[in-house]
Every structure is written in structure tokens, then in C-alpha cells.
Amino acid sequence: MAVRSPLKNDSGNIKEMSSAEVNQIIDQIVYQYSLNPSVALSVVNSGGSLGSITDTRMQAGAMSTDVSAFPPEATTAEPSVVTVTYDKVSEARASVSPTADSGKTFPVFYNSGNIQAMSLQDVKDTFLHPAINLLSASTTTSQQGGTYHINTSSSVGGSTLVSGTPIYQDSRADTTLYTAGEIAETLDQPTTITSYYLHKVDGSNTAYTAPFYINATNDLQEFSPATFTTLLQGWIRNIAVDSAEGYKLTYSLAASGAGLTRGSGMGDTRLNGTGNYQTRYVDTDDYRAQEFPDGTPTTIATYYLRINKS
Amino acid sequence: MAVKFINKTDTLETFRSTFNEMCADDFGDIANLSGAISATDLVGAMNETISIATSTAGWTISDQTSTTQIIGGGDTLTVLGTANQIQSVVSPQDTITFSFPNDVTIPNSLTALGTTNKFGTFEIVGNTIKSTDTNLLTCLDTFRASEYETGNGLLSIDESSSIPRFTSSATGKALTFDAVPTFSGDVLFEGATDNGFETTVTVVDPTQDRTITIPNITGTVITTGDTGTITSTMIAPGTLTGGDIADDSIGESKIADDAVGQDQLKSVVTLQILNSSGGVLKTLYGAGA
Numbered sequence: 038m039a040v041r042s043p044l045k046n047d048s049g050n051i052k053e054m055s056s057a058e059v060n061q062i063i064d065q066i067v068y069q070y071s072l073n074p075s076v077a078l079s080v081v082n083s084g085g086s087l088g089s090i091t092d093t094r095m096q097a098g099a100m101s102t103d104v105s106a107f108p109p110e111a112t113t114a115e116p117s118v119v120t121v122t123y124d125k126v127s128e129a130r131a132s133v134s135p136t137a138d139s140g141k142t143f144p145v146f147y148n149s150g151n152i153q154a155m156s157l158q159d160v161k162d163t164f165l166h167p168a169i170n171l172l173s174a175s176t177t178t179s180q181q182g183g184t185y186h187i188n189t190s191s192s193v194g195g196s197t198l199v200s201g202t203p204i205y206q207d208s209r210a211d212t213t214l215y216t217a218g219e220i221a222e223t224l225d226q227p228t229t230i231t232s233y234y235l236h237k238v239d240g241s242n243t244a245y246t247a248p249f250y251i252n253a254t255n256d257l258q259e260f261s262p263a264t265f266t267t268l269l270q271g272w273i274r275n276i277a278v279d280s281a282e283g284y285k286l287t288y289s290l291a292a293s294g295a296g297l298t299r300g301s302g303m304g305d306t307r308l309n310g311t312g313n314y315q316t317r318y319v320d321t322d323d324y325r326a327q328e329f330p331d332g333t334p335t336t337i338a339t340y341y342l343r344i345n346k347s
Numbered sequence: 348m349a350v351k352f353i354n355k356t357d358t359l360e361t362f363r364s365t366f367n368e369m370c371a372d373d374f375g376d377i378a379n380l381s382g383a384i385s386a387t388d389l390v391g392a393m394n395e396t397i398s399i400a401t402s403t404a405g406w407t408i409s410d411q412t413s414t415t416q417i418i419g420g421g422d423t424l425t426v427l428g429t430a431n432q433i434q435s436v437v438s439p440q441d442t443i444t445f446s447f448p449n450d451v452t453i454p455n456s457l458t459a460l461g462t463t464n465k466f467g468t469f470e471i472v473g474n475t476i477k478s479t480d481t482n483l484l485t486c487l488d489t490f491r492a493s494e495y496e497t498g499n500g501l502l503s504i505d506e507s508s509s510i511p512r513f514t515s516s517a518t519g520k521a522l523t524f525d526a527v528p529t530f531s532g533d534v535l536f537e538g539a540t541d542n543g544f545e546t547t548v549t550v551v552d553p554t555q556d557r558t559i560t561i562p563n564i565t566g567t568v569i570t571t572g573d574t575g576t577i578t579s580t581m582i583a584p585g586t587l588t589g590g591d592i593a594d595d596s597i598g599e600s601k602i603a604d605d606a607v608g609q610d611q612l613k614s615v616v617t618l619q620i621l622n623s624s625g626g627v628l629k630t631l632y633g634a635g636a
Contacts, residue, residue: 140622153621251620255629 038162041146041155043248046259053147054246059163061245064180066168066269071182071240075131075274076286078185080200080235082125087290089124090340094307095210095330100221108326110314116210116330118307119225125204126235126342128288130278135271141251142268144260154251157272161284164269165276169284172277173346175297182240185288186300187233187342196236203232204290205303205340210330212308217315220327230334233303235342280346289343296345309335608632 042053043062054062078087098114136142143155155163171180179195187205191198211228247265252258260268277286289296310332317325351369353362374389383399386392408424409415418424426443428434431452436444464471468480478484494505501517515522533549569576609615614635620628 138623140624140626141628143623145620148621150617151619151621153625154623156623159623251622251628255620257620 039159041144041159041163043144043146043155043163044152044257045246045248051152051249051257054248058246060167061243062248062269063164063168063171064241064243065245065266066164066273067171067180067182068240068242069266069270070168070172070273070277071179071238073270073274074183074237075133075278076184076288077129077131078199078235078237078288079127079129080125080202080204081127082202085124085127085290087124087126087128087288089122090205090290090292090303090305091338092121092123092206092208092305093118093337094121094208094225094227095119095310095332096225096227097210097215097222097330098312098328099224100325100327102326103324104322105324107316107318107324110312110326110328113312113314113326113328116310116312116328117224119227121206121208123205125202126288126290131274133271133275133278135275136268141255144248144250145257152249152257160272161276161282165272166282166284168273169276169280169286169346173286173297173344175299175344177236177238177300179239179241179243181238183238184286184299184344185235185237185342187303188236188300189231189233191232191234193236196238199235199237201234204235205233207231207233207304207306209307209334212313212330215313215315215329217317217327220315220317220325222327222329230306231304233301236300284346287345287347289345290340291343292338292340294341294343294345295347296343298341299344300342303340304336305338305340306334306336308332 042055042059044051045054045058046052095116096119098116101108101113138157141154143157143160145152145154146159147153172182172184174181177184177186177193177196185199186193186196188196191201207230208227209230211226214226214228215222247260247262249257250260276284279285287296288299308330310330312328313331314326314328317327319325351365351373353365357365377387380392384392384395386395407415407417426435426437426445428445428448431448431450432454433451434446434448436446438444459471462472465479468478469484470477470479476484494503496503501515502522503512503514503516505512505514513522533547535545535547537545566581567576569581609617609632612632612634616633616635618631618633620631622628
């Protein structure tokens with residue numbers, strides 16, 4: 038690993054950049070990534086490539102009837118679990134062909150009395166991998182621009198809603214809807230507790246100091262903003278999808294897994310009761326009993342969107 | 348009267364006539380002989396005449412000033428010369444010969460009216476003086492003339508305005524010195540205008556032999572008083588040294604483009620620009636501390 042200090046124009050002199058200035062370039066790389074992420078998530082109706090997560094809730098047991106007396110609780114059907122599968126997030130990985138190193142493609146650095154162009158490995162060690170480290174952090178500031186997170190709100194400051202369609206909804210049986218007078222109640226009468234939305238973190242175009250590079254006539258020249266950002270955007274996008282050195286970005290949607298969680302955990306909650314036994318006398322030949330969902334909400338599982346570098 | 352000859356081949360008549368002429372014209376008629384003469388033949392008459400002449404006769408001698416002297420009978424006329432001027436020699440019977448002595452002194456002027464006058468091997472022909480045996484005339488004393496000219500008058504030496512003057516009338520006023528002239532002082536050039544301004548070439552009194560060489564090239568002599576005269580073509584390549592150039596005097600414009608190399612830099616240091624593989628793309632040279 039060779040982290041370099043790029044050279045910059047300091048009022049007509051050549052000077053090594055400070056670590057703060059290097060970090061500014063890293064932030065700019067993150068911003069460039071945010072403009073066109075190479076690992077993009079989208080919300081689909083179903084069949085999303087990140088796999089499925091489930092929402093479970095309790096529904097009432099089936100009604101029991103008798104012509105002479107109320108069916109006892111023991112014989113009345115217990116509430117059961119309803120499972121809804123969410124597989125709405127799909128990951129797309131771009132194919133990126135960045136500018137190859139010609140020997141003088143990248144910024145220069147001071148090397149034992151000489152000025153040398155950074156190699157691709159130098160660029161990775163100095164800029165790209167630190168940028169990936171930022172992008173793959175668990176936070177959702179602008180330094181994670183272009184990456185995704187989950188939020189229960191459809192509007193999050195500093196982020197852009199990917200889709201108005203929730204990628205996951207936690208539902209539970211709405212016990213208020215179940216009444217004995219309406220036995221046989223509809224078994225599944227859920228209510229949505231929480232909806233979860235996919236957001237993309239907005240980038241921030243931070244200022245940076247353009248480093249020197251070796252131009253066609255082998256002179257030192259400052260990178261133009263367009264050239265520099267295009268170069269770096271190509272490589273950060275490439276690293277994010279194709280790194281063989283542990284800096285490839287991947288997302289996962291599961292209760293557990295590698296990587297850092299992004300945003301809200303999506304809890305699957307349901308009532309934990311054993312059934313609310315209710316009876317209804319309809320007439321002398323119609324005695325009904327049914328167990329409604331009851332209990333307190335209990336988290337069955339918590340799912341996360343994770344970002345991982347590997 | 349002339350000498351008469353009778354040749355072997357002459358006729359007798361010729362002999363006769365010649366003889367008669369001799370008798371009549373050369374010997375004379377004996378009848379005409381003076382009665383004072385008693386002799387009857389020519390020899391006797393002549394001897395008798397000499398005797399008379401030498402014993403009794405006198406005569407007058409006159410010089411160029413009409414001064415006269417009477418030479419009496421029996422007197423001796425003594426003819427003397429003047430020492431170093433003229434001398435005389437008497438020789439039989441009655442001859443006196445005048446001649447110059449070997450060493451002649453002419454008290455006053457000598458005028459030779461002849462066309463050619465020689466003094467030994469020194470010859471004066473009209474206005475021409477020359478040697479008759481060599482081409483050399485030697486004057487061991489000061490030779491002074493109003494004006495000297497060379498053979499064809501191309502060079503004259505005279506005085507003008509109390510100043511000695513050499514004048515060449517050759518083409519271009521050429522004057523050749525096949526000599527090594529030595530000037531004791533200055534050499535002045537009047538220039539095209541004869542006025543009060545001259546250019547003087549002078550020397551500082553040499554303390555030993557010096558040589559100033561005028562090169563084999565056409566050009567103008569440069570002096571220390573010149574400004575802006577010396578051109579780059581006059582400076583031999585590679586001869587100027589750092590000491591010839593004033594400190595801090597070479598401006599940027601005087602340095603040719605692409606001319607300064609690493610060797611000209613003091614305590615040169617290098618800065619290489621390398622590609623990402625470490626290959627040298629460019630080497631920058633700079634002056635060190």
C-alpha cells in the first residue's frame with residue numbers, strides 16, 4: 038500500500054498536498070460517484086435481486102359453530118400467521134471501462150527527489166479505496182452519496198426517494214377490527230404499522246484542489262475539472278463494481294449478513310397472544326366461536342439494508 | 348704643298364712632271380733666293396738662315412692681356428706653367444708642349460664647353476652626370492639640392508613651406524619603401540584637406556623592442572577611443588572569457604533560446620518527471636544552492 042501526497046500548484050510553486058486536501062479530493066470522488074453510481078438499487082414490484090424479506094402478522098382463527106352450544110376454546114381454531122414476502126429491491130451493477138493508465142494518467146507525487154506519476158495502485162490506495170470506505174460507511178451523510186439507505190419516511194433530508202413504493206411494510210392484525218358481534222370475522226384484518234422506503238444519499242460537490250499531472254509534452258499541468266472528475270468517476274465506479282481487492286460494493290437485504298446496516302431496521306412485528314376467544318349467539322341453532330389475534334406486538338425479525346465492501 | 352710620290356709603276360712622263368713641279372713649287376726657284384744667302388743649295392741655305400736667325404733676329408711675345416715682351420736675338424724664351432694648373436715641355440727642334448699636370452688646380456671657375464666632360468670615370472654630358480665604369484656615383488659629403496628626383500621623376504624630394512617633402516607622381520601617389528624606416532617620433536597624416544588638423548600616430552617611448560603587427564586584411568584600425576565599433580566578426584570565436592564580460596551584465600535576450608544546458612547551472616540539481624512505472628519522461632535541471 039502506497040498512499041501518496043499529490044503535488045499541487047501553490048502560488049507558482051510545487052507543493053505536496055496536505056492530508057486535508059487529499060480528503061477533499063476523496064470527497065469529490067464520492068460526489069462523482071453519487072452522480073452516477075455504478076451499484077444502483079431500484080424498487081421493483083417483485084423479484085428484486087436482493088432477495089426477499091417477510092412480514093408476518095396474526096390473523097384470526099377460523100370460526101367454529103355449534104347448534105346447541107358455543108364451541109369450547111380448545112376446539113376453536115387458533116389464530117395463525119400470515120406471511121407477506123417483499124422482494125422489491127433490485128441491484129444493478131454497471132459495466133465500467135475507466136481510462137487505463139498510460140504511465141502519466143494520474144496525479145504526480147514527489148518521490149525521492151523526483152516527480153513521478155501515480156500508478157493505478159497509488160490512486161487506489163490514496164483516493165479510491167478511502168472513497169469506498171466512506172461510501173460503505175453506515176452513516177448517510179453526503180460522504181455516502183450515491184449509496185442507499187432505508188427510512189420509514191418517504192422524505193429524508195439529504196437523500197432522494199428512490200420510489201414511492203415501500204420496499205417493506207410491517208403489518209399486524211388490527212384487533213380493533215375484530216368484534217364478537219361480527220363473528221365470523223374476516224380472518225386477516227391487518228393494519229400497516231410501518232412502511233419503509235428506499236432512499237439514495239445525495240452527494241455534495243465539495244471544493245478541492247486540482248493536482249498536477251504529466252501532460253502530453255511531459256510537462257506538469259493542473260488537471261482541468263472536467264478531465265479530473267471524469268477520470269476519477271470512471272475509476273470509482275469501476276472499483277465499486279469490480280474491485281478484486283476488497284472494495285467492491287454490494288448490498289444485501291436480510292436480517293443478518295456482512296456489511297454495515299443502512300438506515301432503519303425493518304422490524305417484522307406481530308401480536309404474541311394465544312388468541313382472543315370470542316363467541317356469538319346468533320340464534321338457538323347457531324352458536325359461534327372464533328379466536329381473534331391478541332397480545333402485544335412482538336418483533337419477530339428485523340431486516341436491514343446492508344452495504345458491504347468485499 | 349704636299350708630299351709627292353712616284354710609284355714604281357708610274358711612267359717616265361709622270362716622273363718628269365712631278366719632278367718639275369717639285370722643283371718649281373716645292374723647292375722654289377733658286378733665282379728667287381735672297382741675296383743675303385750665299386749658299387747655293389737648300390741645305391746650305393737653311394743652315395745659313397738658322398745661323399742668321401739665331402744670332403741676330405729678335406721678336407715680341409704678347410699674352411692675352413696684350414702685355415708684350417721683346418725677345419731679343421739670342422734670348423731664351425722661358426715658358427713656365429703654374430703649379431697644379433699647367434705645365435710645359437720643350438722638345439726638339441723648336442716645340443713647346445703645354446699640358447695639365449696630374450693634379451690640376453683651377454683657382455676660379457672652370458667652364459667646359461664640350462658636350463661631354465669627364466673627370467676620370469665621372470662624366471658630365473650636358474645636364475647629365477654619370478659614372479663611366481659603374482652605375483654608382485659616390486658623394487662622401489653632404490649632398491644638397493633644391494630638389495631630388497628619381498630616374499623618371501616619379502619621386503621628388505624638396506622642401507615646401509620650410510618642410511621637407513616627398514612627392515610621388517606615380518599612379519595613386521604610390522611610394523615604395525623597400526626598407527625598414529625608423530621614425531624617431533610621430534607620424535602625422537594630413538588627410539585629404541590640407542589644414543591645421545592632422546592625425547598623429549605616435550608611440551610611447553619603447554623600453555625594449557616591440558612589434559605591432561598589421562594583419563593581412565582590409566579594415567579599419569580600432570582605438571581605445573572608439574565606441575560601438577568592434578563587431579562580433581572581429582572577435583575570434585572562443586576567445587572571450589568570463590573576465591571580459593562585466594558582472595551581472597548579460598540580459599535574458601542575449602541568451603539564445605534552447606541554449607542553456609545543465610553544464611551552465613551552478614551546483615546543478617535535477618528533477619526527473621517519471622511515469623507511473625518509474626520511467627524517465629523528462630529531466631529538469633536547476634541551479635543548486
